[in-house]
Amino acid sequence: MSATEASPPPAALDARPRPWRGFLALALRECHRVLRLWTQTTLAPVISSLLFIVVFGLSLGGKINQIDGFDYEIFIVPGLIAMAMAQAVYSNNSSTIFQARNDRYIDDVLAAPMHSSQMNLGFQVGGVFRAVLIGGALTALAIPLTGAPVEHPAALLAAVVMLLAGFGALGIVVGIYAQTFDHISFINNIVILPLTFLGGVFYSVDRLGSPWEQLSHANPLFYVVEAVRYGFLGSSDVSPWLAFGVITAMAAALIASSQYLFATGRKLKP
Amino acid sequence: MQPRFGFLRERVAIIGGMSSALELRGLSKRYDDGTLALDSLDLDVPEGSFFGLLGPNGAGKTTLIGAVCNLVRPTGGEIKVFGLPGGSLEARSMIGIAEQEPNLDRFLTVRETLVYHGGYYGMRRQDAIARADRIIDVFDLRAKADTRAPKLSGGMRRRLLLARALLHEPRLVILDEPTAGVDVELRHDLWRYIRRLHEQGTSILLTTHYLEEAETLCGEIALISAGRIVARDTADGLKRRYEAETLEDVYLKTVATGRASQEPVAP
Numbered sequence: 001m002s003a004t005e006a007s008p009p010p011a012a013l014d015a016r017p018r019p020w021r022g023f024l025a026l027a028l029r030e031c032h033r034v035l036r037l038w039t040q041t042t043l044a045p046v047i048s049s050l051l052f053i054v055v056f057g058l059s060l061g062g063k064i065n066q067i068d069g070f071d072y073e074i075f076i077v078p079g080l081i082a083m084a085m086a087q088a089v090y091s092n093n094s095s096t097i098f099q100a101r102n103d104r105y106i107d108d109v110l111a112a113p114m115h116s117s118q119m120n121l122g123f124q125v126g127g128v129f130r131a132v133l134i135g136g137a138l139t140a141l142a143i144p145l146t147g148a149p150v151e152h153p154a155a156l157l158a159a160v161v162m163l164l165a166g167f168g169a170l171g172i173v174v175g176i177y178a179q180t181f182d183h184i185s186f187i188n189n190i191v192i193l194p195l196t197f198l199g200g201v202f203y204s205v206d207r208l209g210s211p212w213e214q215l216s217h218a219n220p221l222f223y224v225v226e227a228v229r230y231g232f233l234g235s236s237d238v239s240p241w242l243a244f245g246v247i248t249a250m251a252a253a254l255i256a257s258s259q260y261l262f263a264t265g266r267k268l269k270p
Numbered sequence: 271m272q273p274r275f276g277f278l279r280e281r282v283a284i285i286g287g288m289s290s291a292l293e294l295r296g297l298s299k300r301y302d303d304g305t306l307a308l309d310s311l312d313l314d315v316p317e318g319s320f321f322g323l324l325g326p327n328g329a330g331k332t333t334l335i336g337a338v339c340n341l342v343r344p345t346g347g348e349i350k351v352f353g354l355p356g357g358s359l360e361a362r363s364m365i366g367i368a369e370q371e372p373n374l375d376r377f378l379t380v381r382e383t384l385v386y387h388g389g390y391y392g393m394r395r396q397d398a399i400a401r402a403d404r405i406i407d408v409f410d411l412r413a414k415a416d417t418r419a420p421k422l423s424g425g426m427r428r429r430l431l432l433a434r435a436l437l438h439e440p441r442l443v444i445l446d447e448p449t450a451g452v453d454v455e456l457r458h459d460l461w462r463y464i465r466r467l468h469e470q471g472t473s474i475l476l477t478t479h480y481l482e483e484a485e486t487l488c489g490e491i492a493l494i495s496a497g498r499i500v501a502r503d504t505a506d507g508l509k510r511r512y513e514a515e516t517l518e519d520v521y522l523k524t525v526a527t528g529r530a531s532q533e534p535v536a537p
Binding site: 017021025028032033099103104107110112114115 | 302339359371378393434
C-alpha cells in the first residue's frame with residue numbers, strides 16, 4: 001500500500017449534501033443490477049409470456065369464441081402484459097431489498113446523505129426499469145403477432161404507472177419484512193400469480209356465474225388487468241373510472257407503507 | 271509510538287477547547303428484545319483526534335457506531351457530528367464508516383463499488399470515477415479493480431471496505447475493528463494508511479480488540495462496558511490512573527471487573 005505517494009487529500013471542506021445525486025446513483029445501481037442479470041430478469045419473463053400468447057392465443061384461440069368482441073389471442077394480450085410487468089417489478093424490488101438487507105450492503109445506502117423518500121424511490125427504479133423492458137418487448141412482439149390495438153394510450157400509460165408504483169412498493173415492503181427468500185416467493189406464487197389469473201387475464205369475469213363474478217370484483221388484481229385492458233382494447237368489464245380509482249388507491253396505500261418503513265427505519269435498522 | 275502531528279494537534283484541540291467531531295449526550299439504545307446496549311452514554315471525540323474505543327463483545331461499541339451512522343435507531347439521547355444534528359444529511363455526509371463485517375455489494379466490481387458509493391454521497395460521477403481510480407492505487411486494488419466483491423480474498427475485502435469509507439473524503443472516519451482477521455502485513459499497511467490520514471486532519475474513531483493497536487495508534491482511549499464509558503484518557507494516563515504497567519492491565523481492572531464503572535468519567 002503506497003500511502004505516502006498516493007494518499008488522499010485532506011478531508012473535504014465542502015460537505016454540502018447533494019441528495020439527488022445519491023438518488024441517481026442508487027437508481028443507476030438498481031438498473032445496473034437488472035442488466036447484469038438480464039437473462040434472469042428480462043429474457044426469461046419475456047419468453048414465458050410470449051409462450052402464453054402463442055400457445056393459448058394463437059394455437060387454441062381459434063377454437064374459442066370471441067370475448068367482448070375481440071378474438072381470444074387479442075383479448076389475453078393486455079392481461080398477460082400486466083401480469084408479466086406486475087411480477088417483474090414485485091420480484092425485482094423484493095429481491096434487491098432482501099439481498100441488500102441480508103448482506104448488509106444496504107448500510108452503504110442508509111448511512112449516505114439521502115432523504116428516506118429518495119432511498120425508497122431509488123430502490124423502486126430497478127423494478128420499474130425491468131418491468132418497462134419486459135412490457136415494452138412484449139408489446140412490440142404481441143402487437144404484430146396478434147394485431148392487438150392500443151385504443152387509449154394515455155389511459156394505458158396511467159394504468160401502467162399505477163401498476164408499477166403499487167407492485168413496486170409491495171415488493172419493497174415484502175423485501176423489508178422477509179426473513180427468507182421463501183417469503184418473497186410465497187407472496188409471488190401464492191398471492192400475486194393466482195389473483196392475477198383469477199383477475200380475468202384469460203377470461204371475462206362477466207361470464208362467471210354468481211358468486212364467482214362478485215368474488216372476482218373483490219380481487220384488486222382484477223382492476224389492474226381491467227385498467228390495462230381498457231388502455232389496449234378500449235373496453236373493460238367494469239367502468240374504467242372504477243378500475244383506475246381502485247388501482248390508484250392501492251398504489252397510494254402501498255407507497256405510503258414503503259415510505260413509512262424507510263422514514264422510520266423500522267425493520268431496516270435495529 | 272504516537273502519530274507525531276496528529277497527537278500534537280489532538281493535544282492542542284483538547285487544551286484549546288476546539289470543537290468536537292462527535293458529541294454524544296445521554297445516548298441510549300434498548301433493542302426490541304429488551305437488551306440495553308447503550309445506557310445514557312456521554313462521549314466527546316475532539317476534532318482531529320485519533321480516538322480509540324475499547325471494550326468486550328457486547329459492550330455497545332458497534333451499537334454506538336451504528337447510532338452515529340444512521341444504522342441503528344437510538345431510543346434516547348443526542349448525537350452531534352461537528353456540531354450538526356446526528357442523522358442530518360450534513361452530518362452523514364461528513365462520516366465515513368468501515369463496518370466490522372465486510373458488507374460489500376455482491377453485484378458490483380471493486381471499481382463500481384467505489385464509484386456508486388461516491389454517487390450515494392453526492393459526488394459527480396466523473397469525480398467519483400477519478401477518485402476511485404486514485405484510491406484503487408492507494409489500497410493496491412488495481413489488479414482486482416474489475417473483480418466482483420464475492421470473489422475477493424478476505425484481505426482485499428478489508429482494503430475495499432476502508433477505501434469505500436474514505437472515498438468521499440469524510441472528516442470523521444469510523445473504523446469498527448478494521449484489522450480483525452487480517453494478517454500482520456496487511457495490518458501494518460492499514461495502520462500506516464490510517465496514520466497518514468489522521469496526520470492530514472481527519473478525525474478517527476477506532477474500535478478494536480487489539481490493545482496494542484489502540485495503544486500504538488490512538489491519542490486517547492475510552493473503555494466501554496455494558497453500554498457506558500467506564501474510563502477515558504491517553505494510554506499513559508490510563509496506566510497511571512489505574513497503576514497498571516500495560517493497557518491490558520487497565521482493561522482487566524476496568525472493563526473486566528467493572529471497577530471503574532462506579533467512577534464518574536468526564537465526557
